[in-house]
Amino acid sequence: MSGTDRSRGHKSIWRQLADSKVLLLMCVPAMIFFIVFNYMPLPGAWIAFTNFNYRDGIFGSPFVGFKNFEFLIKSGQLWMLTRNTILYNLAFIVLGNLLQIAIAVMLNEIRLAWFKKLSQAAMFLPFFISSVLVGVIAFNLLNYDTGALNALIKQTGGDPIKIYSSAGAWPLIIILVHLWQSTGYGSIVYFAAIMGIDRSLYEAATVDGATAWQRIRYVTLPSLKPTFIILVLFSLGGIMHGNFGLFWNLVGNNAALFQTTDIIETSVYRMVLSQNNFTTSTAVGLYQSLFGFALVMTANWIVRRINKDYALF
Amino acid sequence: MRRRNIVQVGAALLAIGISMPALTAGAFAQDAPTEITMLTMGNKPTNGRLEAMLEKLNELLVEKANAKLDLFFIEWADWQTQYNVQLLSGDDNVDLIGTATDWLYAWENAEKGAFLPLSPEMLQANAPKTWAQVEADGHWDLTKLADGKIYFMPEDNYTQYTNHGFFYRGDWAKEAGFPNGEITKFEDFTKYFEWVKANKPDAYPWDVAGANEAALTGYIQGHTDFQTLQGISAGNYIPFHTKASDPYTVTSWYMEGDALVEAAKLAKQWNDIGVWREDALNYDGDTREELYAGLSGVEQHHTQTFVNDIVNNMNTKQPGSDPKFFYWGQENGNFFKDIFTHGAMAVSAYSKNPEKALQVYDLIRNDKEIYDLFNFGIKDVDYVITADGKLGYPEGYDSSTMALGTDYWWGRTDEFELPRTTQAPNRAEIIAALDARAKDYPYSTLIINKQNIDSTLAAMAGVLSEYIPQLQYGKFEDPAAAVAEMRQKLKDVGYEDARAAIQADMDAWKAARGL
Numbered sequence: 003m004s005g006t007d008r009s010r011g012h013k014s015i016w017r018q019l020a021d022s023k024v025l026l027l028m029c030v031p032a033m034i035f036f037i038v039f040n041y042m043p044l045p046g047a048w049i050a051f052t053n054f055n056y057r058d059g060i061f062g063s064p065f066v067g068f069k070n071f072e073f074l075i076k077s078g079q080l081w082m083l084t085r086n087t088i089l090y091n092l093a094f095i096v097l098g099n100l101l102q103i104a105i106a107v108m109l110n111e112i113r114l115a116w117f118k119k120l121s122q123a124a125m126f127l128p129f130f131i132s133s134v135l136v137g138v139i140a141f142n143l144l145n146y147d148t149g150a151l152n153a154l155i156k157q158t159g160g161d162p163i164k165i166y167s168s169a170g171a172w173p174l175i176i177i178l179v180h181l182w183q184s185t186g187y188g189s190i191v192y193f194a195a196i197m198g199i200d201r202s203l204y205e206a207a208t209v210d211g212a213t214a215w216q217r218i219r220y221v222t223l224p225s226l227k228p229t230f231i232i233l234v235l236f237s238l239g240g241i242m243h244g245n246f247g248l249f250w251n252l253v254g255n256n257a258a259l260f261q262t263t264d265i266i267e268t269s270v271y272r273m274v275l276s277q278n279n280f281t282t283s284t285a286v287g288l289y290q291s292l293f294g295f296a297l298v299m300t301a302n303w304i305v306r307r308i309n310k311d312y313a314l315f
Numbered sequence: 316m317r318r319r320n321i322v323q324v325g326a327a328l329l330a331i332g333i334s335m336p337a338l339t340a341g342a343f344a345q346d347a348p349t350e351i352t353m354l355t356m357g358n359k360p361t362n363g364r365l366e367a368m369l370e371k372l373n374e375l376l377v378e379k380a381n382a383k384l385d386l387f388f389i390e391w392a393d394w395q396t397q398y399n400v401q402l403l404s405g406d407d408n409v410d411l412i413g414t415a416t417d418w419l420y421a422w423e424n425a426e427k428g429a430f431l432p433l434s435p436e437m438l439q440a441n442a443p444k445t446w447a448q449v450e451a452d453g454h455w456d457l458t459k460l461a462d463g464k465i466y467f468m469p470e471d472n473y474t475q476y477t478n479h480g481f482f483y484r485g486d487w488a489k490e491a492g493f494p495n496g497e498i499t500k501f502e503d504f505t506k507y508f509e510w511v512k513a514n515k516p517d518a519y520p521w522d523v524a525g526a527n528e529a530a531l532t533g534y535i536q537g538h539t540d541f542q543t544l545q546g547i548s549a550g551n552y553i554p555f556h557t558k559a560s561d562p563y564t565v566t567s568w569y570m571e572g573d574a575l576v577e578a579a580k581l582a583k584q585w586n587d588i589g590v591w592r593e594d595a596l597n598y599d600g601d602t603r604e605e606l607y608a609g610l611s612g613v614e615q616h617h618t619q620t621f622v623n624d625i626v627n628n629m630n631t632k633q634p635g636s637d638p639k640f641f642y643w644g645q646e647n648g649n650f651f652k653d654i655f656t657h658g659a660m661a662v663s664a665y666s667k668n669p670e671k672a673l674q675v676y677d678l679i680r681n682d683k684e685i686y687d688l689f690n691f692g693i694k695d696v697d698y699v700i701t702a703d704g705k706l707g708y709p710e711g712y713d714s715s716t717m718a719l720g721t722d723y724w725w726g727r728t729d730e731f732e733l734p735r736t737t738q739a740p741n742r743a744e745i746i747a748a749l750d751a752r753a754k755d756y757p758y759s760t761l762i763i764n765k766q767n768i769d770s771t772l773a774a775m776a777g778v779l780s781e782y783i784p785q786l787q788y789g790k791f792e793d794p795a796a797a798v799a800e801m802r803q804k805l806k807d808v809g810y811e812d813a814r815a816a817i818q819a820d821m822d823a824w825k826a827a828r829g830l
Binding site: 053058069070072079141145146147164166167253254255256257258260269272273275280281282 | 395396399400403428525526550592593594596597598766769770773776777780781782783784785790
């Protein structure tokens with residue numbers, strides 16, 4: 003009896019697959035991407051446990067256990083890097099999502115079609131500026147001797163400020179630049195979600211005498227909750243991964259700022275590429291991935307506890 | 316059935332189609348010249364002169380070795396990274412690799428397997444002239460790892476000085492009150508910098524870009540008898556030293572003595588004066604051009620650059636500037652002759668034609684016709700020989716737009732070099748004066764086994780790259796406290812273990828030589 007059930011279930015899976023041929027075909031590029039760039043290199047993580055050399059290769063090099071991880075702890079920077087990476091990402095996620103929702107809601111309330119398009123485009127543009135250029139622009143605005151900001155301060159009789167040696171200023175600068183670059187782009191998803199909300203809900207609210215503010219509060223925002231949770235979940239998985247391009251181009255090799263700006267990516271880049279050290283970089287990458295994996299699982303578990311439908315799996 | 320036939324025929328046709336080009340290529344391969352690619356450091360020239368030279372050169376190479384040469388450039392932007400990444404990538408398109416033990420990580424890359432070990436037989440068969448010369452001078456030992464194998468061919472037959480120091484302006488120094496415009500002590504630059512700051516509002520006293528440690532090493536070298544142990548790098552730093560007064564005890568100027576703190580205090584004083592840009596660490600401009608434009612009072616590099624480029628350029632672009640050179644260790648004679656592996660040529664471990672690569676190198680290094688063409692270019696177009704036998708340039712020649720740009724520093728030879736019209740007129744005196752004082756590097760044959768201290772060195776690099784740039788630019792309020800903090804961190808990451816490991820190699824080396 004159970005045998006028949008299983009065979010029927012089996013068959014229906016194949017039928018399901020056959021029915022979704024086109025959808026599956028559309029998934030193929032993404033699947034190939036992840037297989038090639040994420041799954042195939044997995045065995046290479048073995049480097050983290052070896053004293054790697056090119057002649058012996060990845061699996062021939064001598065095994066050294068956890069020695070490469072010692073470096074991470076020895077250098078005393080593991081804690082600082084983890085803290086910086088997570089705090090920056092938390093700020094990006096929380097502030098980013100709130101701003102994106104706010105922008106999307108405001109866009110939705112704009113009635114002038116041309117103004118809506120214009121403001122959307124204007125907010126979208128910074129996303130296309132490469133972080134190399136952002137770094138150059140920031141340096142020309144903020145540097146002490148010739149920067150625009152200090153020129154303005156000097157002209158108005160003030161004392162110029164040494165931004166590139168004040169570590170305290172950089173979390174603010176980096177978060178601002180990140181929001182400036184990503185908010186317009188991110189708000190599109192929320193805007194699309196708002197577009198998908200059933201219009202009759204708004205009509206009903208209007209009939210009930212809801213003000214514009216009340217419509218946002220009681221219709222729009224609750225309807226955005228699933229989107230919000232899914233987006234936050236996705237970003238939590240990447241919380242251990244920093245925005246390398248942005249940090250590297252804004253801060254570069256300025257050691258005076260490392261205390262507040264060094265994230266795992268930039269630190270590994272500097273140490274590994276000036277030291278040729280593949281083993282350490284792999285060790286850090288593995289640490290980063292395992293930590294990130296644990297975070298995704300935890301976040302998903304929490305969400306499932308709250309509401310099963312919102313969980314990813 | 317019919318369908319299967321079609322498939323079979325199709326497959327057969329496909330197979331023939333694929334193998335045809337291979338067959339035809341194979342039939343001619345014996346005669347076709349082998350393409351050899353040489354990796355060199357420098358910005359790839361775009362003025363066509365290099366290509367014109369290579370065309371002529373390849374005619375000669377085909378004739379003499381049935382090979383053709385192409386150059387692959389690692390450009391100067393972020394060169395340390397680019398170089399190592401290129402070598403680690405296992406790219407089999409590169410056959411010859413320019414390298415150096417004191418500035419281009421030759422030992423590290425040899426150890427990691429980027430270079431092909433060169434057997435004496437292979438060298439004798441394919442680079443006989445190079446083999447004979449290096450063998451006669453007894454320099455092969457300078458190119459071996461602990462496994463006793465040769466990993467590169469040294470540029471050991473070429474005189475140059477690459478000891479670092481400040482290029483400064485004699486005219487400004489004179490006005491600042493130095494007799495003859497000559498500065499003879501490192502600390503005296505404070506006075507020069509103050510004068511530039513006060514009298515040349517457009518110029519930075521020392522416009523300097525990015526991470527470096529010249530302000531520290533310049534002071535330490537001239538005020539102590541520390542000598543650097545080459546070949547053990549922690550990132551961009553070379554952290555182990557000995558003292559001339561105690562030459563077999565491994566130590567570090569980052570860890571021992573007061574000189575680093577004194578140097579850092581002087582750097583802070585300079586920073587407070589405004590000697591460099593406040594944001595020098597994030598600045599990446601071309602400071603040499605600033606010097607040429609009269610916008611910087613000082614530029615830091617070595618003797619070779621001074622006699623070959625600085626004097627001529629300053630005399631043309633800043634007439635009357637009377638360029639001068641102050642080198643580290645000038646006060647106390649604590650500086651060295653170039654080691655013989657300051658330039659060297661390795662064969663890539665991934666090269667498909669290592670023998671042919673060696674043959675090409677042997678020609679470039681030892682065949683005068685090829686050497687001249689490769690290094691100087693096409694006669695009467697890229698260079699001329701003047702009546703007094705110097706190497707000069709044709710009428711209307713502008714080195715900034717018409718330079719050949721071969722950037723060959725991996726096997727020059729004194730025998731084929733000529734004095735150049737663009738060299739400092741007193742080059743010979745400068746070299747003679749250095750020859751009279753410079754010390755010979757005592758540890759050329761000392762091989763350090765770094766296998767067990769690699770992770771410690773990496774951790775030390777992390778600490779040094781955090782503190783040294785800030786000390787160099789005087790960014791700490793209390794340099795002494797910062798140095799103490801840095802030393803504690805270096806101890807925490809295992810400095811003492813690494814030092815002991817190197818000391819063990821030093822002791823063994825000393826015992827083997829009966830010192």
